[in-house]
Amino acid sequence: xxxxxxxxxxxxxxxxxxxxxxxxxxxxxxxxxxxxxxxxxxxxxxxxxxxxxxxxxxxxxxxxxxxxxxxxxxxxxxxxxxxxxxxxxxxxxxxxxxxxx
Numbered sequence: 233x234x235x236x237x238x239x240x241x242x243x244x245x246x247x248x249x250x251x252x253x254x255x256x257x258x259x260x261x262x263x264x265x266x267x268x269x270x271x272x273x274x275x276x277x278x279x280x281x282x283x284x285x286x287x288x289x290x291x292x293x294x295x296x297x298x299x300x301x302x303x304x305x306x307x308x309x310x311x312x313x314x315x316x317x318x319x320x321x322x323x324x325x326x327x328x329x330x331x332x333x
Contacts, residue, residue: 233332
């Protein structure tokens with residue numbers, strides 16, 4: 233199994249709007265692509281001293297690397313562009329890929 237991990241630090245002034253949008257729209261759209269079997273949406277509790285905003289971690293589980301790669305090729309660019317359009321300048325994101333051991 234492949235775990236696609238998205239870590240996002242969102243500015244506090246748009247946090248509530250972003251969380252609602254993630255839960256009601258974005259995650260639903262990602263899951264509707266059919267390439268993932270499960271997800272988790274988590275708020276990071278540990279913080280760096282100089283950190284601003286709030287950090288969240290979203291993990292999507294794909295059955296195989298092929299599922300993940302097809303999602304990246306066919307769906308991720310448009311979904312990421314929508315996030316940028318709605319919240320540009322208000323977040324920083326980084327993505328990692330893991331394999332369940």
